[in-house]
Structures are given as structure tokens and as C-alpha cells.
Amino acid sequence: MLRVHFTHQDLLRTRVAAAPDPLWELVLSVNLLATRQGRAVFDAWRAQARVGLNRVPRQQLHLVRALAPPRGSFPDFLNPAEASEGLPEGVRAILSTPRRRLTREMNVLTAAPRWLRPLADGEPSALEDLGQALHGYFNAALAPYWSAVRAQIEADRAVRAREILRGGVDALLSTLGPSMRWRPPVLETQYPLQREWRLEGRGLLLVPSVFCWQAPITLTDPSLPPVLVYPVARTHRWWLPPQGGTGSRALARLLGHGRAAVLRALEDGCTTSEVARRAGVTPATVSEHVRILREAGLVASVRDRNTVVHVLTPLGHSLLTANRSGPALTVGG
Numbered sequence: 001m002l003r004v005h006f007t008h009q010d011l012l013r014t015r016v017a018a019a020p021d022p023l024w025e026l027v028l029s030v031n032l033l034a035t036r037q038g039r040a041v042f043d044a045w046r047a048q049a050r051v052g053l054n055r056v057p058r059q060q061l062h063l064v065r066a067l068a069p070p071r072g073s074f075p076d077f078l079n080p081a082e083a084s085e086g087l088p089e090g091v092r093a094i095l096s097t098p099r100r101r102l103t104r105e106m107n108v109l110t111a112a113p114r115w116l117r118p119l120a121d122g123e124p125s126a127l128e129d130l131g132q133a134l135h136g137y138f139n140a141a142l143a144p145y146w147s148a149v150r151a152q153i154e155a156d157r158a159v160r161a162r163e164i165l166r167g168g169v170d171a172l173l174s175t176l177g178p179s180m181r182w183r184p185p186v187l188e189t190q191y192p193l194q195r196e197w198r199l200e201g202r203g204l205l206l207v208p209s210v211f212c213w214q215a216p217i218t219l220t221d222p223s224l225p226p227v228l229v230y231p232v233a234r235t236h237r238w239w240l241p242p243q244g245g246t247g248s249r250a251l252a253r254l255l256g257h258g259r260a261a262v263l264r265a266l267e268d269g270c271t272t273s274e275v276a277r278r279a280g281v282t283p284a285t286v287s288e289h290v291r292i293l294r295e296a297g298l299v300a301s302v303r304d305r306n307t308v309v310h311v312l313t314p315l316g317h318s319l320l321t322a323n324r325s326g327p328a329l330t331v332g333g
Contacts, residue, residue, distance in 0.1 A: 002191035002218070004228065005198045006184075011169045013203020016160045018270075019277050020146075020153045021207050023083040023090045024229050026138055028211035030068040033141070038213050045145065045239045052140035060133035066113055067130075075105035076219045079227075086277070091134050095127045108220060145239050149210045150278065156208040156232040158268065176206070176230055179215045189228075190215035199226050208232045255293075262289040266299060267320060269311040 083090025099122030106120040118126035173182040212231040265278040293299040298316035
């Protein structure tokens with residue numbers, strides 16, 4: 001059992017991650033790949049992922065599996081906060097982990113093979129091998145399904161947003177799933193160890209995850225920024241990429257695939273960088289698409305402190321709604 005103790009300041013600073021965390025999904029998917037847990041949910045993904053992993057060098061797979069065993073703890077340095085900006089940023093943060101921290105955190109691995117010693121010593125060649133292994137695994141086992149992962153996370157975030165609007169953080173913490181129970185000011189959750197965790201005003205980052213199975217997970221070191229990764233409710237055949245209907249194709253024909261994707265990504269309002277992550281394009285491309293959509297009256301941009309938030313106008317919402325559930329849009333003269 002894990003008991004997370006909140007103060008008033010912690011409640012004010014609790015938030016939900018803006019996008020799937022590629023390194024948490026990577027580590028947790030490695031865990032699942034080595035077990036038979038969640039067969040109905042993950043077996044189809046397992047079968048397809050193993051085919052892709054056949055193309056990854058065996059030594060890279062051994063390295064990833066050794067660092068993320070199916071049972072027991074794994075090093076915290078595998079899940080840096082920088083991964084919220086994307087896989088390359090997260091891997092760079094891992095590779096710049098101080099040697100002392102590498103040595104300390106590798107000790108959490110039970111029965112670690114002796115060939116991991118160069119990595120624990122921070123040898124540059126071993127760190128370079130780790131970076132290649134992480135990218136190789138992600139590209140083979142996760143990248144083909146990343147749009148489906150993003151769709152599941154976005155759906156969960158929409159649910160969390162409604163709960164916050166309905167009843168604030170109290171409602172959010174009360175509805176995180178059957179494995180968690182909110183008894184103010186303590187969040188209780190299933191956990192392999194008995195642990196009392198006091199946030200002490202730092203707040204909590206909630207990270208929705210597709211590959212987190214049944215119970216939430218967190219970092220081992222309580223001095224690190226507080227993170228709680230929790231499982232999302234996955235839809236049937238979640239691993240398949242979203243399939244657009246007739247209306248979706250009509251919207252793409254009208255606006256072009258790039259601007260149509262940006263328009264859909266803006267449905268709940270977000271910044272340029274957030275749209276870029278959701279649509280899988282560069283921020284510069286998003287800026288150009290948003291400019292054209294704004295000139296067409298489909299998008300409005302507002303400044304929120306140091307950022308600019310783009311939102312759909314009523315016309316933009318109407319266009320999306322008509323092309324999601326109704327017949328194809330007809331443009332007349």
C-alpha cells in the first residue's frame with residue numbers, strides 16, 4: 001500500500017501530464033513484454049511488437065530488459081522529467097546522468113548481470129549503447145502504435161478535465177481508478193511495498209499511461225519531483241491507430257491533411273508545442289497552419305501569461321462536429 005499525503009499547497013499544485021511520457025511507456029512496456037499480465041489487453045500488441053523487435057540487435061534488447069525487469073525496482077534515471085518534451089530530450093537527460101547517481105541507482109536492480117558494470121561506472125561507450133538501445137526499442141515496439149497511445153491518453157485527459165470542472169482536484173483524485181482511494185488528505189493506492197509518501201508542498205504530477213497495468217507506480221527516490229503514473233481505461237483494440245470515417249476524409253480534403261490534423265488537435269485548446277506533439281509535426285509547421293486557420297476564422301489565439309493558447313472558434317467547432325458525425329461537408333458557390 002502506498003499512502004500519498006497532501007497538504008493544501010499540494011492540492012493546488014497537482015496536475016495531469018499534457019501528453020504520454022515516452023520513457024515511462026517504454027519502461028512499463030518492457031515490463032509487460034516479459035510477463036503474461038493483461039493478456040486480453042496486451043497480447044495482440046505483444047505479438048506485433050515481438051515481430052518488430054526481431055530487427056533490433058540482441059545486445060540492445062538484453063540491455064533494455066536488464067534495466068527494466070518484470071519484477072522489482074528499476075533505476076529512477078530511466079524516467080527523467082525531460083521526457084515530457086519527447087523521447088530525444090528524455091534520452092539526452094539519461095545520458096547526462098551524473099556517475100554517482102548511476103552507480104547508486106543501479107544498485108536497486110536485484111541480481112544485475114556483471115556486464116552492466118560499465119554503465120554503472122558511467123563509461124561513455126556504455127551510455128552511448130544505452131541511448132541506442134532505448135531508441136531502437138521505442139522505434140520497434142512503440143512507434144508503430146504511438147498514435148493509438150496518444151489517443152488513449154487524450155481521452156483520459158478529457159475525462160480528468162471534466163472531473164476538475166465538476167468538482168476540482170477533489171473530484172479528480174476521487175475518480176482515478178479502482179486501485180486508488182481518496183480519503184482526504186491521503187490518496188491510498190495498491191503498491192508492492194508499504195510506503196508513506198509526504199509531498200510537502202511540492203504538488204503531484206499525474207501521468208496517465210497505457211502500459212501501466214492495474215496499479216500506479218512512482219519513482220523510488222522520494223526526494224525527486226513527485227510523479228504518480230496511473231493506468232488509463234483502454235478502449236477495445238486500443239493498439240490500432242484511429243480510423244477516420246467519411247467526414248474525417250472530407251475534412252482532410254477540404255483543409256489538407258496537415259491543417260485538418262491541427263484543427264482536430266486544437267479541439268480543447270492548447271499551445272503551439274502541444275499541438276506539435278499531438279499532430280506529430282514541428283512547431284514551425286503548426287504556427288503556419290494556425291495562422292491560415294486563424295485567417296479563415298476557424299481558430300482564435302489568446303495569450304496566457306508567457307504562452308499563446310490557440311482555441312477553436314464556434315465556426316471551427318461546427319466544422320469539426322459536422323465532419324465527425326454528419327455527412328461530408330459540401331462547399332457551394
